Structure formats: structure tokens, C-alpha cells
Amino acid sequence: MSGRRGARQPARFLLAATTIAILAFLVAPIVVVLPLSLSSGELLTLPVPGYSLRWYRDFFTSDQWLLATRNSFVVGIATAVVATVLGTLGALGVFLGRFRGKALLVGLLSTPMVVPVVVTAAAVYFAFALVGLNNTLTGLVLAHTVLSVPYVLITVLATLQTFDRNLLKAAATLGAPPHVAFVRVVLPSIAPGVATGALFAFATSFDELIVALFVASPAQFTLPRQMFAGLREFLSPTIAAAAVLLIGCSLVLLALNEWVRARANARTRPATASEDRA
Amino acid sequence: MASRTHLAAAALIAPVALLVVATFVVPLAVALHTAIANPEVRETLPATSAALAGWDGAGLPPEAAYAAVSRELADAQERQQIGPLARRLNFEQTGLRALLLKTARAHAGLAPPYRDALAALDPRWADPALWRLLKRNASATTPLYLLRSVDLTLTPAGDVARAPADEAIFLRLFGRTFEISLWVTLLCVLIAYPAAYTMARLPQRWANVALTLVLVPFWTSILVRTTAWFILLQREGPVNALLLALGVVEAPVAMIFNRFAVYVAMVHVLLPFAILPLYSVMKGIDPAYARAAASLGAPPWRRFLRVTLPLSMPGVAAAALMVFMLAVGFYITPSLVGGPDDQMVSTFIAFYTNNTINWGMSAALATLLLAATAAIVVVARYALPGVSAKGIRL
Numbered sequence: 001m002s003g004r005r006g007a008r009q010p011a012r013f014l015l016a017a018t019t020i021a022i023l024a025f026l027v028a029p030i031v032v033v034l035p036l037s038l039s040s041g042e043l044l045t046l047p048v049p050g051y052s053l054r055w056y057r058d059f060f061t062s063d064q065w066l067l068a069t070r071n072s073f074v075v076g077i078a079t080a081v082v083a084t085v086l087g088t089l090g091a092l093g094v095f096l097g098r099f100r101g102k103a104l105l106v107g108l109l110s111t112p113m114v115v116p117v118v119v120t121a122a123a124v125y126f127a128f129a130l131v132g133l134n135n136t137l138t139g140l141v142l143a144h145t146v147l148s149v150p151y152v153l154i155t156v157l158a159t160l161q162t163f164d165r166n167l168l169k170a171a172a173t174l175g176a177p178p179h180v181a182f183v184r185v186v187l188p189s190i191a192p193g194v195a196t197g198a199l200f201a202f203a204t205s206f207d208e209l210i211v212a213l214f215v216a217s218p219a220q221f222t223l224p225r226q227m228f229a230g231l232r233e234f235l236s237p238t239i240a241a242a243a244v245l246l247i248g249c250s251l252v253l254l255a256l257n258e259w260v261r262a263r264a265n266a267r268t269r270p271a272t273a274s275e276d277r278a
Numbered sequence: 279m280a281s282r283t284h285l286a287a288a289a290l291i292a293p294v295a296l297l298v299v300a301t302f303v304v305p306l307a308v309a310l311h312t313a314i315a316n317p318e319v320r321e322t323l324p325a326t327s328a329a330l331a332g333w334d335g336a337g338l339p340p341e342a343a344y345a346a347v348s349r350e351l352a353d354a355q356e357r358q359q360i361g362p363l364a365r366r367l368n369f370e371q372t373g374l375r376a377l378l379l380k381t382a383r384a385h386a387g388l389a390p391p392y393r394d395a396l397a398a399l400d401p402r403w404a405d406p407a408l409w410r411l412l413k414r415n416a417s418a419t420t421p422l423y424l425l426r427s428v429d430l431t432l433t434p435a436g437d438v439a440r441a442p443a444d445e446a447i448f449l450r451l452f453g454r455t456f457e458i459s460l461w462v463t464l465l466c467v468l469i470a471y472p473a474a475y476t477m478a479r480l481p482q483r484w485a486n487v488a489l490t491l492v493l494v495p496f497w498t499s500i501l502v503r504t505t506a507w508f509i510l511l512q513r514e515g516p517v518n519a520l521l522l523a524l525g526v527v528e529a530p531v532a533m534i535f536n537r538f539a540v541y542v543a544m545v546h547v548l549l550p551f552a553i554l555p556l557y558s559v560m561k562g563i564d565p566a567y568a569r570a571a572a573s574l575g576a577p578p579w580r581r582f583l584r585v586t587l588p589l590s591m592p593g594v595a596a597a598a599l600m601v602f603m604l605a606v607g608f609y610i611t612p613s614l615v616g617g618p619d620d621q622m623v624s625t626f627i628a629f630y631t632n633n634t635i636n637w638g639m640s641a642a643l644a645t646l647l648l649a650a651t652a653a654i655v656v657v658a659r660y661a662l663p664g665v666s667a668k669g670i671r672l
Contacts, residue, residue: 019473085293096286112298115607119607123306130308240505
């Protein structure tokens with residue numbers, strides 16, 4: 001960081017400018033959607049002729065968009081709950097168990113993360129066709145759960161790294177049955193990992209389109225699926241309004257996640273908070 | 279004690295393992311099976327299949343086969359179940375759909391011997407090649423879908439041959455998929471590197487601001503970000519409006535439904551996946567190394583080339599692998615902002631599943647895409663440094 005500053009100034013300036021440009025490239029498209037969604041005109045172009053909330057009114061009075069919103073939240077919350085419970089229990093089992101091939105097991109349970117989603121979606125569609133789960137919300141939740149459970153498993157396993165096994169022995173010595181030890185001893189210390197996993201599971205489901213494209217019929221359309229259908233038909237500014245609402249949800253999830261992380265950091269290292277992010 | 283722990287661990291892992299098996303492993307197995315399954319002839323024409331089982335494939339089959347096929351086609355037509363069979367055999371040889379439907383309709387007016395009646399109806403029934411094709415497809419499995427996915431086909435005699443030019447589109451499709459993925463990976467790493475390098479050297483407060491700017495798109499759905507580009511790059515969209523207003527161009531530029539749009543939007547979508555691992559690796563590089571190099575008289579460029587760059591290679595590898603694997607399976611972005619010549623394998627998997635109902639082709643393409651991804655992961659694990667689940671002791 002220190003040293004002969006004068007000689008390196010142009011290089012540093014270039015690097016800083018490049019970085020600012022890259023960050024602007026990342027954020028600009030997301031920001032530009034906001035004024036477009038507030039346009040009073042029919043065309044999605046800048047500058048907008050005037051500002052109005054008509055496209056948001058359109059969104060909130062449309063049966064299709066409202067159904068999609070409801071489906072998205074139902075499926076997202078159900079996915080988050082199931083994935084978090086199963087993933088946390090699984091991580092605990094991996095952590096407590098003493099057997100060979102743990103890395104292999106975790107690797108196998110995480111494969112849905114590395115297989116291209118379109119392959120999983122097509123496979124799930126063929127299999128669901130055999131048991132009648134296509135075109136049901138249950139099917140959508142199951143498929144979203146299998147996509148998001150690896151994140152829960154891995155984040156909870158990562159938090160368990162800092163968990164002291166002796167605490168469990170201490171709890172047992174003091175007469176706590178396993179479930180009490182879990183709720184009173186384990187859960188509080190892995191809570192940040194569980195919360196992050198749950199948020200990620202919800203976000204995965206909430207943003208997911210490809211599985212929905214295969215297994216959902218219009219009655220199960222989620223917000224991304226409804227948006228995709230809209231883009232294919234006719235580019236109405238209502239889509240921009242829906243995009244802004246989805247961005248808003250993502251920002252809330254991101255903020256919650258950062259809050260969880262900040263709290264966890266503050267607890268483990270009161271002196272040097274928020275050091276390792278991402 | 280030990281066995282109780284074992285039992286508890288097994289009980290804790292069982293639910294998630296069951297979920298993954300039931301909604302992931304089994305479906306993948308079903309997909310692999312769908313890629314080679316061949317139920318149509320066996321199920322719709324069981325008696326014909328049986329009659330052909332005893333036929334040696336030389337000359338014409340016995341009268342029993344003719345009688346059976348005529349009756350069973352008419353039956354299937356009446357039960358409205360002839361569709362899948364007609365579609366399946368037409369995929370095998372264009373034109374067979376019409377022949378089957380014609381034969382089914384004609385049955386009521388035909389009289390034995392059916393060998394002569396069918397031959398009179400259509401000369402193809404007097405051609406042993408058609409019967410060999412039927413006999414071959416009475417088998418429970420077929421390699422045809424997988425062969426088609428690599429631009430091969432089966433001749434009526436059952437030999438493997440090159441597919442006709444208008445059907446040989448898949449090798450090019452896989453080639454294009456890897457080409458787009460490689461370019462996107464290269465662009466992402468090249469763009470992410472300087473950003474991550476700068477961010478890792480910023481004071482913590484500013485690093486956090488920059489990181490938030492990376493995390494916002496990271497958490498924003500891929501569809502939303504693609505939608506943003508879909509709107510921005512329109513002919514009447516904001517980018518064209520800006521270029522026109524600035525006088526850079528005189529008429530709107532075609533920026534959407536082409537490769538340019540695919541690259542811009544895919545790089546935008548995948549960039550955070552490259553910046554985050556690069557940042558975390560660069561953050562972990564001890565500045566003492568660079569100071570040591572400086573104290574030994576290395577100029578800045580040399581310090582970068584000999585110290586920072588090699589130490590950051592695990593981050594480059596992780597970022598590249600992550601981006602490439604996500605890119606190979608991309609569907610949303612190319613299908614929305616790309617043109618017909620920019621579509622990737624995923625588009626065809628979705629097309630064969632949802633539009634033309636040909637599950638065999640869609641399953642075969644999915645199988646090949648899966649195999650290609652697995653090969654990449656395996657090669658990357660051995661070839662690239664430091665690509666593994668870091669930091670988790672098991």
C-alpha cells in the first residue's frame with residue numbers, strides 16, 4: 001500500500017476507474033428499471049414522458065400477477081422451511097457421525113448444485129410425470145427444495161466448524177436429553193448458518209425459473225414464470241414493475257443476510273467485526 | 279455408545295438423503311432411461327412385435343405380421359393412441375406418420391390376405407426395409423436418440439450412419455454452447471480480476487460498499503437482470519436512445535436477438551460469481567509477500583507478475599470453473615436476448631420437452647450435457663489448483 005506514490009499514480013488511477021466502471025456495469029441495469037417502471041407512457045424507453053404508478057396499479061389489480069405473487073411466496077416459504085429443517089438435521093448428522101466417506105456423502109448430497117439446472121428440471125419433469133406431481137405446487141416445492149438443500153447443508157456445516165463438541169458432552173453430563181441439548185446448546189451457536197441457509201433457500205426458490213418452466217402449469221405460475229410468459233408475449237411496462245418488486249425482495253433478503261452475518265461476527269469477534277465477508 | 283451415535287447420525291442424515299434420492303437421483307435415472315427407452319412399438323403393436331420376433335429379417339415377414347399390424351393400427355386409431363407411435367416412427371423415418379394413419383383408416387375396407395392388401399395400399403408395405411425398421415423398434419431400448427444427439431442415425435438396416443445434413447445440428451449446438459461458455463468465462467475472469475484486485479486493497483469501509491454493489495446483482499434473480507437487458511437493448515430502448523441523443527449513431531443499432539446481447543447479458547449475470555471467489559482469495563494473500571518483493575527491488579509490474587498473480591491463481595481457477603459450469607447450462611438469457619443462432623443446448627432440451635413432445639431427444643441431450651459437465655468438473659479438479667470445498671473439515 002505504501003511507497004513511491006507518484007510513480008504509480010497513473011496505474012492506480014486506471015485501476016480505480018476500471019473498477020468503478022465494472023461496478024457501474026453491474027448495478028446500472030438494475031437501477032435503470034426503476035424509472036422505467038414508473039413511466040406514465042406505454043413504451044419502455046428513456047427519458048420517460050412522465051411519472052405515474054399506473055403499472056404498479058396494473059400489477060396489483062391483475063389476477064395473474066397476484067396469483068403468481070401468492071404462488072411465489074407459498075412455494076418459497078415452504079421450500080425454505082423444508083430445506084432448512086432437512087439440511088440442518090443432515091449437517092448435524094454428518095458432524096456428529098463417525099464414519100468414513102463423509103466428504104463423499106456431502107459431495108453427493110450437493111450434486112444438485114453443480115448439475116445444470118435444465119438437466120435437473122427435465123429429469124424431474126419426466127419423473128414427476130410418472131407419479132402425477134407435474135402441475136402441482138407440491139412438485140414445485142420438492143424440486144426447489146432439492147436445489148436449495150445443498151446450500152443449507154454447506155452453510156450449516158461451515159458454522160458447525162466452530163462448534164465445540166465438548167459442549168454436547170457437558171450438556172449430557174448435566175442431564176440434558178439430546179433434543180434439549182440441540183435446542184439449548186447447538187441451535188444457538190449454529191443459528192447464523194441456519195438463518196443464512198434459510199434465506200438462501202428462499203431466494204433460490206423465489207428466483208427460480210427453469211424448474212417452474214418445466215413442471216408448472218398456469219395455475220402454479222410463480223413471479224419469474226409469469227414474467228417470462230409476459231416477455232414472450234408483449235413487453236408491457238407491468239413487467240418492469242414486477243422486476244422492481246422482485247429487486248426489492250432481493251434487497252430485503254440481502255439486507256437480512258448481511259444483518260445475520262454482522263450479528264454473528266459481532267458475537268464471535270467483538271473487536272474486529274465484519275472482517276471477512278462473502 | 280458408539281452405535282447409538284451411529285444410529286443418531288444415520289437418523290439425522292436419512293431425511294435429506296431420502297429427499298435427494300427421491301427428487302434428484304431417481305429423476306436422473308428416469309431421464310437416462312428415457313434417453314434409450316423405446317416403448318411405442320412394443321406397447322401399441324404387441325401382436326405385430328410377436329409375429330416379427332420369429333421373422334429372420336430376410337424377404338418379407340409372414341402373413342400373420344401383416345394381419346396383426348393392420349388390425350393393431352386400426353385399434354390404436356380407434357382408442358386414439360396412435361399418436362405416440364406415429365410420432366416415434368416418423369422421427370425414425372420422415373413420412374411414416376402419414377403411412378401409419380393411412381393404413382389405420384384403411385383397415386375396415388381391407389380383406390385378407392393382408393400382405394397383398396397392404397402392398398396394394400402402399401408399396402412401402404412390400405419393402406422389407408420398413409419391416410426391418412419395425413422389428414428393430416420392437417426392442418425395449420434404442421440408441422437412436424443418443425446417436426441423433428451427436429449427429430448420427432440408424433439406417434433402416436440398423437447400421438450407424440451420419441445423419442442427413444438438415445438433421446445434423448447437434449454437434450454444432452454443443453460446439454456453440456461450449457464456445458459461448460468459454461468466451462463468457464474468459465470475459466468474466468478478465469473483468470472480475472482487476473475489480474477483485476482493487477477491492478481487496480481498499481480500506482474496509484470502501485471494500486464493503488464495493489462488495490454490496492457486487493452482492494446486489496448476485497442476489498437479484500437472473501431473470502430480472504436478463505429482463506433489464508431485454509428492455510435496455512430494445513430497438514427503441516434506453517441504450518439506443520442514448521446513442522442517438524449523443525449522436526454516436528444515426529439510426530438505432532440492432533443490439534438484441536444476437537450474440538452481442540447474449541455475451542453482454544451473460545457476462546453481467548455471471549460476473550458476481552467470478553468477483554466473489556477472486557476477492558476472497560486475493561483478500562487472503564499476505565501483503566508481506568509483496569513488501570518482501572518490493573524490498574528486494576522488484577518494480578510493481580514484476581511484483582504483480584511474480585507474486586500476486588501466482589498466489590491468486592486458485593481464485594482464478596475457482597471463478598473460471600464456477601462461471602463455466604453455470605454458463606454451460608444457461609437457458610434464460612440466450613432464449614430471451616439471443617437470436618435463433620445463439621441458442622444453447624438447454625433451449626433444445628426445453629423445446630423437445632415442452633413444444634414438440636420428443637422426450638427421448640430431450641433426455642438424450644440432457645444426458646450428454648450432464649456427461650460433459652461431469653467431465654469438466656473432473657478435469658478441473660485435477661488440472662486446476664485449489665478447486666475444492668475449502669475450509670470445511672469433515
